[in-house]
Amino acid sequence: MDDPIHAPIDGPPSLSLDRRRLFVGLAAFGAAGTARADDAPAKPTSDGKLTIGNTSAPPVSRLHPSFVKDVGLLTDLNPTNQGGAWWNFDTYITPLEQFYIRNEYPTPRADIDRRVDPRHWRLKIHGDAVERETEISYDDLLKMPSRSIISVMQCAGNGRSLFWEQQDMLQAPQKVTGNGWGLGGVGLAEWQYVPMSYILGLVGLKPNAKACLFWSGVDGKKPNTESDTGRPLPISEIINRPDDIGLAFKMNGKPLLPDHGAPVRALVPGWAGGASTKWLTEIKIASHDFWVRLNTIGHANIGPAYPAPMPGADDEFRFVKPSDIRGVPVAWHVARSMLTVPLALTKQPHMPPNYPLGRGEAPLLPASPQALRGYAWAPQAGVRRVDVRVNGGLWQEARFIDPQPNPYTWRRFEIALDPQPGEAIIETRTMDNRGQVQPVTVPFNEGGYDFGAIPKFRIRFA
Numbered sequence: 189m190d191d192p193i194h195a196p197i198d199g200p201p202s203l204s205l206d207r208r209r210l211f212v213g214l215a216a217f218g219a220a221g222t223a224r225a226d227d228a229p230a231k232p233t234s235d236g237k238l239t240i241g242n243t244s245a246p247p248v249s250r251l252h253p254s255f256v257k258d259v260g261l262l263t264d265l266n267p268t269n270q271g272g273a274w275w276n277f278d279t280y281i282t283p284l285e286q287f288y289i290r291n292e293y294p295t296p297r298a299d300i301d302r303r304v305d306p307r308h309w310r311l312k313i314h315g316d317a318v319e320r321e322t323e324i325s326y327d328d329l330l331k332m333p334s335r336s337i338i339s340v341m342q343c344a345g346n347g348r349s350l351f352w353e354q355q356d357m358l359q360a361p362q363k364v365t366g367n368g369w370g371l372g373g374v375g376l377a378e379w380q381y382v383p384m385s386y387i388l389g390l391v392g393l394k395p396n397a398k399a400c401l402f403w404s405g406v407d408g409k410k411p412n413t414e415s416d417t418g419r420p421l422p423i424s425e426i427i428n429r430p431d432d433i434g435l436a437f438k439m440n441g442k443p444l445l446p447d448h449g450a451p452v453r454a455l456v457p458g459w460a461g462g463a464s465t466k467w468l469t470e471i472k473i474a475s476h477d478f479w480v481r482l483n484t485i486g487h488a489n490i491g492p493a494y495p496a497p498m499p500g501a502d503d504e505f506r507f508v509k510p511s512d513i514r515g516v517p518v519a520w521h522v523a524r525s526m527l528t529v530p531l532a533l534t535k536q537p538h539m540p541p542n543y544p545l546g547r548g549e550a551p552l553l554p555a556s557p558q559a560l561r562g563y564a565w566a567p568q569a570g571v572r573r574v575d576v577r578v579n580g581g582l583w584q585e586a587r588f589i590d591p592q593p594n595p596y597t598w599r600r601f602e603i604a605l606d607p608q609p610g611e612a613i614i615e616t617r618t619m620d621n622r623g624q625v626q627p628v629t630v631p632f633n634e635g636g637y638d639f640g641a642i643p644k645f646r647i648r649f650a
């Protein structure tokens with residue numbers, strides 16, 4: 189018990205008394221993401237920065253021309269991307285107002301573009317590998333059998349900031365570029381969807397099927413034209429889990445919000461969010477592969493560790509050319525973990541303007557016994573165990589708060605800590621159900637995707 193980390197908090201009653209006192213102290217810092225002693229409503233911070241803590245307080249409103257929902261609880265990464273404030277996550281399901289938005293272009297609006305108006309939306313399903321080309325309306329979709337699944341949605345670029353902070357990948361030849369997500373490019377939602385098993389039965393899959401392209405055709409370079417957004421999947425991926433992949437029309441029990449793909453988006457649980465095409469209008473199932481922005485110049489791991497595949501002679505290219513194939517398209521999420529504390533960002537090329545910490549600043553927590561919380565996910569196999577260590581000490585097993593209903597979900601964990609005053613580096617490590625643990629470093633790739641290395645959280649205790 190004299191380790192920096194001691195027994196899990198469901199231990200002896202004396203420890204829970206300590207906890208109650210502890211949360212009074214923590215309310216000011218709002219770190220543990222648990223019930224707060226102080227219910228006073230939050231006031232907007234005068235400098236417009238996001239707060240740390242105060243998750244029970246009314247959100248500070250911030251409207252943005254690229255989005256429809258209020259983005260007051262999100263980090264302002266750049267004109268079309270808003271990151272989740274993961275240090276304020278405390279629920280299992282991520283509420284819609286805390287859910288990140290990753291757009292290439294501004295969110296299409298039904299009052300401007302009828303292709304995303306449920307009354308006019310049409311989905312075309314075609315290609316040389318279907319028996320019956322079909323077009324369905326939103327009403328048709330709602331009449332089809334649907335199911336729901338709880339699954340992480342995550343941008344492949346989530347954690348990119350850690351390539352800069354932990355692996356110094358700031359300069360050529362190992363220069364990583366892209367949105368500085370920190371760790372907020374992820375959320376957990378309950379999705380309601382029509383499974384691909386039903387859709388494939390409807391259109392009739394031919395034996396020559398090789399790939400399935402989910403395509404938007406809505407958001408684009410010019411206002412809602414020249415859309416280059418969509419993502420193909422090998423048909424084997426759909427045949428292996430036809431009830432998990434589908435066409436989503438509800439998120440957390442509500443019709444999809446415009447920013448999250450209304451009225452219908454693809455849902456590919458466990459894969460990089462880029463495969464879950466928002467504002468879906470076309471599915472093409474063909475006897476050839478497809479190459480598009482999101483499996484070539486975007487969303488591919490490009491670097492010496494990732495030899496580029498060769499396209500086939502009959503492959504279809506949309507808005508890209510064969511020389512754009514330079515790496516391995518991202519697909520399954522790697523295992524990850526995080527604490528609900530903001531990252532000390534020292535090297536990040538562009539600090540999000542409303543990030544709660546200044547450059548180089550570490551979050552401040554009390555130097556007293558407390559429980560730190562975090563999230564762990566490993567959608568390909570499921571999360572078996574999480575370990576946490578302080579200042580390079582012994583790894584200590586964390587206590588799970590949540591079970592794991594399916595491998596695509598994350599699990600909250602908690603670890604009791606009695607920190608000394610001063611700075612500490614806290615690391616978190618997921619082990620998946622295959623027994624694989626997060627590595628210490630990950631290979632360079634230009635786009636900074638799939639940062640699955642052990643994250644380091646620098647915290648100041650005082």
Ligand SMILES: Nc1nc2c(c(=O)[nH]1)N[C@H]1C(S)=C(S)[C@@H](COP(=O)(O)O)O[C@H]1N2
Nearest residue numbers: 288289290291292343404448461462465466
């Ligand atoms: N049509 C379209 N679909 C899209 C995108 C987009 O820009 N346009 N972004 C993709 C990416 S990169 C991610 S990570 C997810 C993000 O989903 P969210 O904004 O609902 O969180 O949507 C994917 N689907």
Ligand SMILES: [Mo]
Nearest residue numbers: 343344461462
């Ligand atoms: Mo993404």
